[in-house]
Amino acid sequence: MKEYQTITEISGPLVFAEVDEPVGYDEIVEIETPEGETLRGQVLESSEGLVSIQVFEGTGGIDRNASVRFLGETMKMPVTEDLLGRVMDGSGNPIDGGPEIVPDERRDIVGAAINPYSREYPEEFIQTGVSSIDGMNTLVRGQKLPIFSGSGLPHNDLALQIARQATVPEEEEGGEEGSEFAVIFGAMGITQEEANEFMQDFERTGALERSVVFMNLADDPAVERTVTPRLALTTAEYLAFDKGYHVLVILTDITNYCEALREIGAAREEVPGRRGYPGYMYTDLAQLYERAGRIQGREGSVTQIPILTMPGDDDTHPIPDLTGYITEGQIYVDRDIHSQGIEPPINVLPSLSRLMDDGIGEGLTRGDHADVSDQMYAAYAEGEDLRDLVNIVGREALSERDNKYLDFADRFEAEFVQQGYDTNRSIDETIELGWDLLSDLPKEELNRIDEDLIEEHYRETEAETVQAD
Template structure:
């Protein structure tokens, strides 16, 4: 960074939350780093907004203990940057990119601006390569594709953190010779949660093949807003400069949006839905749209943001807007968890809009789409029968309807309830067929006859009457 100005700026007009309001700064720029001095104490921040000669400054360490008359602001004429290089891999950093593992930060080959560089829309290529997460509900029924952004919606208390660890530990691209890397960003987590993540990653070996950024609940609000940008800057470096396929897992984006709301309140902005700022949609889009692939270039950035739904409400603004921006959703369900199923994925409201681009002949297996459709149709029918049974009782159900209830039990226990074990796509396919065996052959109407005969051991193809 360049040297500081010799003259500081002292016209601090006010302090609100993590913000300083300073007048008279010469030639400020949005996103520019500043040094904030008060006596012998020195803090850092960046310019958030410029309105005439009034500059709004976010202070990373917070403004507690600062008095307007004792503060001097110095410009650094640079933006926030993080070190980049192979030395990032296997390391743990805070939300600003400072090492938390006690090791040196002197590994940098270069320094990257956390804002990144937008992908030219003309150069974007359509995602079409299957990413295997090891979770059957995703791989077989809601397939993740390289370059996609696929959020996980979770109610409070549901095992979203455990699912995040499972995805980070098990994700890979089958058959690809390109290097694969995971970037993990945790926002607003407790120390206990941070310890859980680190212990899990060490145990699974994921720590050796990833880059990890931890923003704790006690860290500043401003740092929470920086954490996903820092993580995505590292992901873009490895993807587009080094040719890695990078999976970015960010949890929890609700904490990010709550920090955004806190800063907006400090700026006395007119609130939108549930107090969130009106620009939250564009702010989230700025983060989510950093996923993608570049035509003719190796490497990609794939995102799995995890978002808590307050009161299990899918119409909550953070969840709702994330669903608009991203390409699908994975939904965790409390009712399924209460049945002892892990991971408790409710596949019926789940969706992967890019699934069809990454599956089929030459990518996964030819009948992938048909098998997923059959599972959806059968499970949806089973849920209808469950509701009907509440009205008519078991005696009012037909033999076939009772078989659908058996299918639902097997589907949740065997297919969805894989526990913490990693499954390959072939293992997920075999698990699906164990569930479908409980249904009459005539009910497997979405599958090709030859595929049914192959997996159920029939030598003849005619359907049962």
């Protein structure tokens, strides 16, 4: 352990100190103030004779007389299966009044990249109970599927719904009731009110029993925000690859995380990139997102749902833009649909799950899942286009066929997307609902569905049956 009293500058969340020996990047630091308070930090940059340290608790109370101790190790997360059911702060310390954590081991929070050769391709269905995700943008184990939202939209309600409802259907069929499914919830920069809502919902629904919660609040130091997701992902990797759990990691809000990166970059006087964000933000986000996946020969998996609020609802903003390059699709929470009172307000048209085709089909979900999804997507898109035409020429000017597509779009939003935050639909219920909606269209319009499936599932109306007779 090396100790110095050589602080030369304090700038925002950073402390600069002179050293006479090499100091490792990411090394943990303890700073003791003249009043005897000990603060923790991490080496952000190390050059000959000078280091910059980011202080997790903030630099308040630190002056040039403070002592700096370099501990010779990087930050580690104490991991154990007993973390399930616990609530931690953004630095990994218990805040639920429970006992101290007795870890099985302590793991470096940076983690180890999964060797591409050892990765197993994601193709196993995760049921969230939300029709617009399960039916139209299916989530699979090992995928990273972000939620793109905006300020004031109910993305937190959607996140909580997924956290308490998500299951692995095969495990349930085996009688284990999803017992090997765990949720890691990492909150960054949220308000105390939001934190209270999260905890009340976790406790009310019993979801906390299979969850580990990390809470970084808005008034906590910004530097801590850069650590919180890494603690969460280190815990997820341990539960998945050492203990065999299928782990769903929900990270909210990635925008707050990126704002912390920008604040630290400004304190370091770095040359800014797009809109003032660091030029290395793409690499930094990739270090988080790419920790999702499956490893050959290991039972468990890490699946990620990062949530970000797009500043100004602009999906070309650097945060959603870079996230879209790294992840395998996105779920859009839409302001117009929210204004109609639809819950959850997911717009399926710009939403996408690039791995959906590999996660649905025989043995994974019902065999008609892909066909029904494709047909509903096409019908809803046509109905949405016709709404623009109605605004110009009026509904009376449209053909009977066009009016059926308009009706389909209305019913799709009112019955398929709309389900509330407490309704948990199985994949069978979701597809049956899809058939109910598609049966309002003439049979000849169902050109994306196999004829045998149409004969088996299409529900003709009484009028059509009489006409056929």
